[in-house]
Amino acid sequence: MSRLLALLAFAAFAVVLPFALSASNLTTATFVVIAAIGATGLNVLVGYAGQISLGHAFFLAAGAYTGAVLGGDHGVSAALWIPAAGVAAALFGAVVGPMALRLKGLYLAIVTLGIVFIGQHVLLNSPGISGGPQGRTFPPVVIGPFDFSPGQTLELGGLTIDRSGLYYYLGLAILAAATAFVRSLRRTRGGRAMLAVREREAAAALMGVDVGRTKVVAFVISAALAGLSGALYASYLSFAQPTQWNLNMSIQFIAAIIVGGMGTTAGPLLGSAVVFALPSVLKSLPFVPEEGTGGVSVGDLTSITYGVLIVAFLVLEPRGLVGLADRLRPLRRRSPAPDFTPAISLNTPEEAHP
Amino acid sequence: MTQFLQLVFEGVSLGATYALIALGFVVIYRASGVINFAQGSMLLLGAYLISWLAVDVGLPFGLAVLAAMGGLSVFGAGFHRIALRRVVGQPTFVLVMITIGASIAVSAAVEAIFGDNQRLLGDPWGSSSFHIGAITVTWVKFWGIVVAAAALAVYFSFDRYTRWGLAMRATAVDEEATLSAGVPVRRLHALTWALAGTMATLGGLFLAGFPSAPSHSLGDAALRAFPAVVLGGLSSPVGAVAGGMLIGVVEVMTSGYAPSSLGTNFYAVAPYIAMIAILLVRPYGLLGVKPAERL
Numbered sequence: 220m221s222r223l224l225a226l227l228a229f230a231a232f233a234v235v236l237p238f239a240l241s242a243s244n245l246t247t248a249t250f251v252v253i254a255a256i257g258a259t260g261l262n263v264l265v266g267y268a269g270q271i272s273l274g275h276a277f278f279l280a281a282g283a284y285t286g287a288v289l290g291g292d293h294g295v296s297a298a299l300w301i302p303a304a305g306v307a308a309a310l311f312g313a314v315v316g317p318m319a320l321r322l323k324g325l326y327l328a329i330v331t332l333g334i335v336f337i338g339q340h341v342l343l344n345s346p347g348i349s350g351g352p353q354g355r356t357f358p359p360v361v362i363g364p365f366d367f368s369p370g371q372t373l374e375l376g377g378l379t380i381d382r383s384g385l386y387y388y389l390g391l392a393i394l395a396a397a398t399a400f401v402r403s404l405r406r407t408r409g410g411r412a413m414l415a416v417r418e419r420e421a422a423a424a425l426m427g428v429d430v431g432r433t434k435v436v437a438f439v440i441s442a443a444l445a446g447l448s449g450a451l452y453a454s455y456l457s458f459a460q461p462t463q464w465n466l467n468m469s470i471q472f473i474a475a476i477i478v479g480g481m482g483t484t485a486g487p488l489l490g491s492a493v494v495f496a497l498p499s500v501l502k503s504l505p506f507v508p509e510e511g512t513g514g515v516s517v518g519d520l521t522s523i524t525y526g527v528l529i530v531a532f533l534v535l536e537p538r539g540l541v542g543l544a545d546r547l548r549p550l551r552r553r554s555p556a557p558d559f560t561p562a563i564s565l566n567t568p569e570e571a572h573p
Numbered sequence: 574m575t576q577f578l579q580l581v582f583e584g585v586s587l588g589a590t591y592a593l594i595a596l597g598f599v600v601i602y603r604a605s606g607v608i609n610f611a612q613g614s615m616l617l618l619g620a621y622l623i624s625w626l627a628v629d630v631g632l633p634f635g636l637a638v639l640a641a642m643g644g645l646s647v648f649g650a651g652f653h654r655i656a657l658r659r660v661v662g663q664p665t666f667v668l669v670m671i672t673i674g675a676s677i678a679v680s681a682a683v684e685a686i687f688g689d690n691q692r693l694l695g696d697p698w699g700s701s702s703f704h705i706g707a708i709t710v711t712w713v714k715f716w717g718i719v720v721a722a723a724a725l726a727v728y729f730s731f732d733r734y735t736r737w738g739l740a741m742r743a744t745a746v747d748e749e750a751t752l753s754a755g756v757p758v759r760r761l762h763a764l765t766w767a768l769a770g771t772m773a774t775l776g777g778l779f780l781a782g783f784p785s786a787p788s789h790s791l792g793d794a795a796l797r798a799f800p801a802v803v804l805g806g807l808s809s810p811v812g813a814v815a816g817g818m819l820i821g822v823v824e825v826m827t828s829g830y831a832p833s834s835l836g837t838n839f840y841a842v843a844p845y846i847a848m849i850a851i852l853l854v855r856p857y858g859l860l861g862v863k864p865a866e867r868l
Binding site: 257265269271272318321322323324325326328329330332333336340341343344411470473474477515516518519520521522523525526527528529530532534537 | 602609655659660665666667668669671674675676677678679680681682684685717796799800803807835836837838839841845849851852853856857858
């Protein structure tokens, strides 16, 4: 019961948040929400199925450029190109997934690294799709009467929602659906199969789990969510260059799930909030210089911070923020009577606690 | 024909440097099963350290190189002690992610400390060269091959003929058993990381040589050594050398001969494509051995 209340409270908080934030903070929050969709996907692949993938940026790009080509070049409605972005990315996931069958652990990590580079190379050399090194514009979301183009606002019963707010709510809706889906995945056979593969692949195979199919499904789900995230992200940014979908982006998502807590439901959300809000938080710190005035740049400071965060969390609290919260839990509960352990016990422990 | 021979030389030179970098990976992997994603940023740090010591501090170049090697050794061993030793026994994924985190932090720190501008390496060779027939051999590249060969020879004899080398191989096979045989395993790991730091410095030195220069693209160049390691098989030093040479030659040949239909800068992704192709056929690399797992 208290869980449900907490969930409702959090949902209410999330819905009301845009009205309490300044414009720049709302932009950050929107990025966080959109990125969290991708992080949730990566959590399925890395947190549930235990596959190391550095290639997330590739799937984000796949979704983004699918949306761009369908929505921007062919004028397809957003109600179609957003799901299509997810589907296209999922198809790429289905292609990459089987590689995980042949390759174990570290080899897979390096191959996924290679996929990011190859993807960037293809994009840079396909100006028709990506606009070449200069980049291209991405279409705003237009679904029927809802127009997310720059400058558009939505009037809803006296409340004005600007463009950031519109993307925020759309992202939030998709994030909620994705999170619910991923959470319910754990209770299904497929989800438990992923956890089994993560723990001990040989044992899972012995139990009858179809390891190959499980891994491919994990890749497909992860890629699909990444595609949705990438499409929304690019649409919100409205302009992007092929070099943005790089290893750094992949690592940001990995950082998000590590900091948040791998394999947990709230992990990707918490982690995204930390990692993707980091640049604007750092920018507002007093000792960080303005852009272009020399000294340590915000970009470098951001990178250093989340590099250190990754190392710190993995060394000190591998279960991430969720693990930290878990550790604090005994502090909150106060037992009515002190623990009483008699110095001499007449019963053996087994008899005392049947 | 001349161009072909010239490219072969360039390929061998680049390959030698990649072999050196790849060996740095293999050394760590053989001793602890960890792929050190931070090798690239250690290389970057090494190159910048040499540059700083030789150009800004004014040390003689040889001394600068030695000092940088020492510095990176300390850094490597220190990193192992601070971060990795505490997570002994955790799954490989955790260890790998720690090195990735360190890699980001170090690369960004180097950029923050040294700024964005290109620097001079401070080496005495510059762009000087000599000629063998019609091929232009730059001194930097020549010394790159010589030093790489020497370093590899030193490592191989260390591995084969000394007790520490034997201990390293034993640790890779079964750490607990090695520990109970009386080997100071922790010191061994520190030594391994120090060695890797040294190799990273040397690799950085020659990657940053003419016509390149210490800059942040070095980190990306080092990432191309990954295919070299993987191709050759993560656990095989000979494989690292073979993989390094192969990747170096492939990269230079594609930059020379690739048709423009494959896109500009195809040579940057050619190593990865080659790697994926070979891995699909031989999942443990050309010379890698499928690890026997005890269930």
